[in-house]
Amino acid sequence: MAMTLRLTPDQDRALTLLAEAQGSSKHEAVIRAIVTAANRLINDATVAQLARDVIPGHAAMEARIRQARG
Template sequence: MAMTLRLSEDEDRALTLLAQTQGTSKQEAAKRAILAQASRQLFDAHVAELAAIHIPEVRAMRSRLRSVRRP
């Protein structure tokens, strides 16, 4: 799928540096960055869920937070 990515000068400079350090094109560096961030977020969510299941304090805190958010 084709996509146009509009970047500020600073963002383009950062992407250029990232590509150079990885020895890849800017397109490849952007794709890798997207996959890395998605992986981190999924892992963090998984760890948080495991903590809520296995650590009573986390489970209690989540329960208290849910009750505060309800109208």
């Protein structure tokens, strides 16, 4: 599926830096960023659910973790 990605000049510079750091094209850097973000969200949701299921009083711990992440 084709799609157009419209970026501000600052976003384009950030994407260029990311692609250069990865040694990849901008296209590949975008795809990697999408997959990484999706994995992080899914993993965070899985860990949060495990905490709710397993750890009593997880709410305070989860709040401290989120605060530490900034």
